[in-house]
Amino acid sequence: MGKAGRFACIFVPMALTIASLLCLILVASGQLNKSNKVQRDLYFFKANTSEFVDNPRAKELLNNLNLDNNLLNALQNAQDKGNIKDFYTVGLWSYCEGDQDSDGKETITYCSERKNNFWFNPVDVWQLSNASSKAIFAKDGKMEKTLEVYHKVAGWMFSAYMIAIALTAAEFLVGIAAIFSRWGSLLTTIVSTAQSIFVFAAAITSTAIYSSMVGVFESALKPYNIHASLGKNMLTVVWLAVAFSTASGFFWTISICCCSGQSPHKKVSVEKTPYTYERVASPYLGASAGGAQQGHAMGTLPTPAHGTSGNTYEPFRHERV
Template sequence: MGKIGRAACIFTPMALAVAALVCLVLIFLSGTKSSSTLTDLYFFKADTSEFRSNSSSISSVVSGTDVDDKLLAALQTTVDSDLKDIYTVGLMNYCDGDKNSTGGYKVTYCSERKAAFWFNPVDVWGLNNTAAEDLIPDSLQKGLNIYKKVAKWMYAAYAVALACTVLEIVVGIFAIFSRWGSFFTTFISTAATLFTVAASVTSTALYATLAGVFDSALKDYDIKASLGSKMLAVTWLAAAFSIGAGLFWFCSMCCCSGRSNSDKMRGRGPVVEKTPYTYERVNSPFGTGNHNQQATGNVPLRDMNHQQTGYEPYSHRNV
């Protein structure tokens, strides 16, 4: 097949690895205000627009509601100052914005980016150092505590997945030249796949749980939460690309040797042993005999008395 054939053989896993890298980079760049595409990528969204519009009409007196008057009053004080319509949470920061007449929203602010970021509504909504800080429903507070801890692991998993994917692409270049290159690339690709899948599973489970907790704890305040379908699609595409790359790297390790037929013809290919108990032509062990006999190797055999006994042009030899 040769080097060109081997290069073609590893093109597929290399392309899949690059696609996985692009997806992971998009996850890390989510929440960048300079691009509307990147602000549309988020794991979690809290919609407080209905609360802002109807905060004065929400009351604990309404039958079937579970509204705390003190918490409601604290939230109402933020309506005219700090509270926005929309809050979206990415991997490293959050963004907020206001809804427009078309039903969409415009991002007006994105927080500073930092590792192991977690969204704290008490701090973001300006409820810290107020009576409302102690009035957050227990279910929401427990969910936030779990979220804070798991967010650190989730960020670490994405960071390792990104680093391993970059290393996979770099080492994958050497796979063009040998199966050893494929072996080391497969090893690195396996690590990249494991962390990408782990990060995707963690983020999906974490933010699905957080959205459920928000809805159940704050639904009486007309505050809604939802998952970001685009971000989940990107992270699971990264996982799928990474799995595919790993499988093809493994295949390139088992086949596509990179040796051409000319290499084999020059003796660099595998040696084929001769079948045992076959005839092989031999040269004359004697310096006598006519020219034709020496040229053909048909040298007469002689007994102990130097009497000619016959011709044996081939020797019996166990190769």
């Protein structure tokens, strides 16, 4: 197949590796820049509080319902102080908040600082910092438990994404060596396997934990017109990264046993060793093999002729080193 064929064989997994890396970079860039539309639309989780904040009859309607007055009062106080915005979107490093106009158009007004092992805590974000407000969420055991699990898992999830990005970059660099040998393909396959494990683990963790967050918000805060939803764009990019990663690992494995890079039409030349006999023509017995055999049988040695090599043997002719 040759080097050109080897390069073509490596091109597919290399392209899939680059695609996986780009997806992971997009995941990490979500909610880092409020001015970039692509980054604004990439979030794992969204809390919509616009109905509670903007509806002029919200307080009256909520007061008439048989709800937890402590939680209602805490949310109303946070609203009066301007601590509750219309929406919140959560990314890997930070969250963003903003306002929504009467036409439903959303405008991000603030994004938090980038932070390792970030997790979204509504108690702190809404500044429900007094003991009674924190105790409100403790009344709903599921709400408290989910937030605790989210807090603990957020660190692992963040690390998994960072390791996946690093391994994907390493996979691309090591993959260059795979162009030249199957040993390079083997090493790249090992790196790709580790990368796929971390990408899948990060994807399943983020999907599970934020799905739980949506369920808790909907059950505990929906009566107060606060809703939650998953970021479809972000999860689509995350699982595309998983798909590209898995496919690249498959093709890296194939490249170990296929596409050797050696040309099947390569000619192999064998050099003559010194002091070997050559067939030469005989002017007495002819150039046939039979004549040569007859001459040796009679005990006669043919005189070397000034000709080209033929079919008889010249015992005393050799190559000098």
